[in-house]
Amino acid sequence: MYSEKVLQHFYDPKNWGKLDNPDGVGEIGNPTCGDILKIYIKVKDDKISNIKFETLGCAAAIAVSSITTEMIKGKTLDDALKINKEDIAKELGGLPPEKMHCSNLAEEALRLAIENYRTKINN
Amino acid sequence: MKRIYFDNAATTQVDRRVFSAMKPYFCDIYGNASSLHSFGLASKKALEDAREKVATKIGAKHNEIIFTSGATEADNLVLRGVVYKNAGTGNHIVTTEIEHPAILETCRFLETQGTRVTYLGVDKNGLISLDELEKSLGPKTLLVSIIFANNETGVIQPIKGIGRIIKKYNKKNSTKIYFHTDAVQAFTKIDIDVEKMNIDLMSLSAHKVYGPKGIGALYVKNGTQIEKITHGGHHEYNFRPGTENIASAVGFGKASELFEPASYKKLENIRKYLIKKLKKEISNCYINGPSTSSGQAPSTSLRTSPETGNELNSIVNATIKGAEGEAMMLLLDKEGVSVSTGSACASSSLEPSYVLQAMGVPKEEAHGSLRISMGKDNKKDEVDYFIYHLKIIVTKLRKLNPLI
Numbered sequence: 001m002y003s004e005k006v007l008q009h010f011y012d013p014k015n016w017g018k019l020d021n022p023d024g025v026g027e028i029g030n031p032t033c034g035d036i037l038k039i040y041i042k043v044k045d046d047k048i049s050n051i052k053f054e055t056l057g058c059a060a061a062i063a064v065s066s067i068t069t070e071m072i073k074g075k076t077l078d079d080a081l082k083i084n085k086e087d088i089a090k091e092l093g094g095l096p097p098e099k100m101h102c103s104n105l106a107e108e109a110l111r112l113a114i115e116n117y118r119t120k121i122n123n
Numbered sequence: 124m125k126r127i128y129f130d131n132a133a134t135t136q137v138d139r140r141v142f143s144a145m146k147p148y149f150c151d152i153y154g155n156a157s158s159l160h161s162f163g164l165a166s167k168k169a170l171e172d173a174r175e176k177v178a179t180k181i182g183a184k185h186n187e188i189i190f191t192s193g194a195t196e197a198d199n200l201v202l203r204g205v206v207y208k209n210a211g212t213g214n215h216i217v218t219t220e221i222e223h224p225a226i227l228e229t230c231r232f233l234e235t236q237g238t239r240v241t242y243l244g245v246d247k248n249g250l251i252s253l254d255e256l257e258k259s260l261g262p263k264t265l266l267v268s269i270i271f272a273n274n275e276t277g278v279i280q281p282i283k284g285i286g287r288i289i290k291k292y293n294k295k296n297s298t299k300i301y302f303h304t305d306a307v308q309a310f311t312k313i314d315i316d317v318e319k320m321n322i323d324l325m326s327l328s329a330h331k332v333y334g335p336k337g338i339g340a341l342y343v344k345n346g347t348q349i350e351k352i353t354h355g356g357h358h359e360y361n362f363r364p365g366t367e368n369i370a371s372a373v374g375f376g377k378a379s380e381l382f383e384p385a386s387y388k389k390l391e392n393i394r395k396y397l398i399k400k401l402k403k404e405i406s407n408c409y410i411n412g413p414s415t416s417s418g419q420a421p422s423t424s425l426r427t428s429p430e431t432g433n434e435l436n437s438i439v440n441a442t443i444k445g446a447e448g449e450a451m452m453l454l455l456d457k458e459g460v461s462v463s464t465g466s467a468c469a470s471s472s473l474e475p476s477y478v479l480q481a482m483g484v485p486k487e488e489a490h491g492s493l494r495i496s497m498g499k500d501n502k503k504d505e506v507d508y509f510i511y512h513l514k515i516i517v518t519k520l521r522k523l524n525p526l527i
Binding site: 007010011013016017027031032033034035036037038054055056057058059060061062098099101 | 446447448449450454457467468473475485487490522523525
């Protein structure tokens with residue numbers, strides 16, 4: 001049901017955990033629906049210098065979180081915002097249709113983290 | 124790698140003695156049981172022997188067993204069959220919120236055709252209320268369909284009590300409400316006597332009891348008014364047309380003959396051990412079911428029949444807070460242990476187990492449920508292996524959890 005790549009990232013997720021003094025945090029989902037995804041970012045020179053995630057959810061939710069952090073590490077904030085759920089799913093070698101909402105969550109969490117950072121900066 | 128199968132409520136391995144019994148009925152004895160020549164008669168004899176074995180197991184008469192393609196067909200046949208045949212008498216079915224989808228979906232279909240369905244809820248122990256059942260019966264009620272033992276939790280309903288209530292109601296009101304039970308999980312694990320339990324109709328399946336997939340049965344008490352739902356020849360006492368599946372029927376018969384409650388006796392201790400280990404080794408974990416959910420025995424009012432207040436020895440349903448079920452299941456599978464989960468993520472819907480929700484388990488916790496369903500061949504040391512890995516897996520997933 002899952003691609004090799006999804007399983008790889010699920011069994012051995014990258015960039016997981018909390019980030020000390022993050023510049024931006026984005027959280028989406030709720031326990032009732034089963035998935036919560038939280039992304040922490042550090043920003044330097046308008047680029048994402050470090051990123052970590054914490055996820056409560058199924059294999060797809062964890063794999064999506066993991067690969068998203070890999071995809072955007074080092075990218076400028078504007079480039080990071082261009083990554084959408086289809087890109088994430090494609091990078092994972094596809095997701096089962098009923099799991100597509102998981103890649104949506106990663107896109108959203110990332111967007112919220114960047115917004116959070118920008119709001120802080122503007123204030 | 125060690126492989127441990129803890130998903131026997133999903134399906135079981137065909138017992139080798141069952142397989143041996145089936146073998147001759149593919150290439151050697153292959154006649155059509157409806158044919159009157161010797162090829163046909165040989166098949167007919169095997170079919171009737173198999174029927175006798177299934178009937179004996181539940182205290183039924185030989186001609187009260189209708190072979191079907193499985194319990195799903197049996198459930199469809201009984202609900203639709205009773206409603207269609209008795210449309211002039213009534214239009215009401217009473218069932219529960221924790222039935223198998225074969226019952227629930229058929230009920231929902233019948234609702235679109237004008238049938239009224241009452242879905243009885245369950246308490247936190249997964250048990251229906253007999254008072255509520257009694258109150259739900261009315262002059263238009265045709266059928267009560269209540270699962271014998273639930274497939275997710277193993278919780279056993281007060282079947283004798285239900286049978287008694289319906290019988291009493293029928294006598295008092297001169298009605299003829301039928302009592303059907305889906306006994307797929309209970310069959311061979313609990314002594315079933317359709318006469319003593321006042322059961323009129325019962326669905327059974329072979330592949331849950333070390334028989335082949337693709338065959339089940341509907342017990343139809345003599346005199347029960349039921350319409351067939353597929354049309355064709357006059358097979359199976361004119362209830363279920365189609366050339367009989369002899370090899371599978373033989374396998375079903377053999378499995379019925381081989382297994383009985385004593386075959387699962389050792390699971391009583393293994394189950395207790397598993398529950399003890401889960402509670403000891405896994406923090407924030409609770410068991411869904413009457414004997415252990417609150418750490419207290421269920422109230423005596425629930426003990427309306429000897430079986431009530433118990434679960435099957437084969438099933439343990441545990442909720443593990445802060446870890447998601449599908450993730451746990453897949454990580455366990457990587458270590459060689461196969462279980463199942465009530466998490467929404469493991470289904471095509473986005474809803475976690477409706478059975479656990481009916482018992483009052485909050486959604487966020489239902490996502491973290493595991494069903495460990497043991498079979499006759501599981502051993503205690505497999506529980507140790509499972510717990511060892513589960514503990515590591517839960518720790519890992521909780522570390523990933525943003526809420527912890």
